[in-house]
Amino acid sequence: MALNFESLLEKFLKDELTEEELKVFLENGNTPVNQDILYRVLGEKLHQQAYQGLSMPDNTTRSFQQMLEKAETLESPPAVIIPMFRKNTYLKYIRIAAVLVLAISVTAYLFNSRTASVTQQQSMADLNADKIPGGNKAILTLSNGAKIILDSAANGVLARQGNTNIIKLTNGQLAYQPKGSNTAGEILYNTMTTPRGGQYKLALPDGTLVWLNAASSIHYPTMFSGKAREVEITGEAYFEVMHDTKMPFCVRANGAVVNVLGTHFNVNAYGDESSTKITLLAGAVKVGKGLANTLLSPGQQAQITGNSEIKLSNDVDVEEVVAWKNGLFWFNGVDLPGIMRQLSRWYDIDVAYEGDIPPRHFTGHVFRYLNLSEVLKILELSHVHFRIEGKKLIVTP
Structure with missing residues (x-):
């Protein structure tokens, strides 16, 4: 008699699935009903610490390695993503749960790629150092040049x-x-800067909320006056703009200009990315650079390249775009260099590549407050390896 999904999950956690059961488990793991079962069962086990493997990351990693080896024998392996826990899961157990769920995602992706050898697994115990995640860190520069470490x-x-x-x-x-x-006197300007490994939340003088990602900055007046509210950013920032029809809000980044009245949007303007991306979550914005401009509706993203060309993308996954603000790395088919750029900013590390690194793309979610080694353990399941030398993370085949 065929096993139901919960029974398959129990066998999966004990590493007792047959090849056929493993295939059925992955094929059915992404339905809403079975996702509910996944959240409930894993949540119960994590809360009760009933499953020893989940409290011992080394055992969990070995379990997935064995699962990978089994998956290599499947003739037509499925590709399925099992997403991250919901926000109300017990936080004290989510660190290991995050590792577990992303491992399932990476494993499922590898079933389709099937391009690497499982014999090259390297233990993260070889790391001679670890990096803690970033946190709320920023420097405020006042109009007179004085700096405050926030x-x-x-x-x-x-x-x-x-x-x-x-x-x-x-x-x-x-x-x-x-x-x-608020009308008298000289207009003074402040600048908030986050380092690599930092993020910060700011309420501007008009009540507009701004979240700054790592290695970013925002330059703004300490009092808004005149016909527009203008700020300038580098890096990445998420805005929830206070509505004011008499004084539109304007964001400048990499030569691009975003004009809004009151809305929620994200601007990614890192210099090491291929384009500046403005993503609208709610309301309406006008995006322009040079002679080009376009209007965005919710769910749309404007991508601006160095030649000022504006490309419009529809139906963007806005949860992915603002995952950083909500404490997540969100990988949706991201290549290895793209992931390394995110890790470099958040863990304050420099990345170097050594040897012939095989192409890899990753799909899954993981919490940003994991230590670097915990994230690298999961990436190693794709047969790319790492070592840390001081502040340098070296990627090896």
């Missing part, structure tokens, strides 16, 4: 700029609080 600054009023107090709230967010008239 992650170590105490809560409360940090400085006064003209008629505005700069406040660090109890949740770590930076905010601006006008004192007295």
Whole structure:
């Protein structure tokens, strides 16, 4: 008699699936009903610590290696993605769950690629160092050039700029609080900069919320006046703009200009990426560079290349675009260099390549607060290996 999905999951966790059962398990793992079963069963086991393998990452890794070896024998292996846990899963157990679920995703992808040898598995124990994930780190540069390290600054009023107090709230967010008239006096500018391994949340003087990703910056006035609210960014930022029809909001990045009234959007303008990407989640924006411009609707993305050409993409996965803000790496067919650029920014490492690295693409989700070694363990399932020398991560075949 055929086993139901929950029974197959139980056998999967014990590494007892036959080749045929493994194929059925992966073919059916992506349906909504079976995803609910996956979340429930794994959540129960993680909460009760009933499954020893999940509390021992080395055992879990060996289990997946054995599963890979079995999968190599399948004549027509399926490709299926089993997604990350929902947000309300117990956080103290999610670190290992994240490793588990991404491993399932990478494994399923490898069933289709079938281009690597499973005999080249290298233990991450060879790493001579590890890197902790990034966190809330930023430097605020005031109009007079003075700098405030925000992650170590105490809560409360940090400085006064003209008629505005700069406040660090109890949740770590930076905010601006006008004192007295907002119309008199010189317009002063501040710059918030996040290092590699940093991110920060900011409330601009008008109440607009900004999330800065790692290795990014935003330059803005401490008080908005005139006909427009203008800011300039480098790197990546997500905006939730306060609506004001009398004073439109404008973001400048890499020569591109984003004009909005009130909306939610993401700007990715890293210099080491092939294009500047503006993705709209809600509302409407106008994107322009040079003589080219276009209007975006929710779910659309404008990609701007160095020659100012604007390419419009429809039905973009906005969850993938803003995953960084929500604490996730989101890999959707991302190649290895693309992943390395993300890891470099978040873990403050330099990446070098050694030897003939086979082409790989990855699909899956993993939490950004895992240590670097935990992420690399999963990537190693695709038969690419790594070593760390100081602040340098070296990728090897």
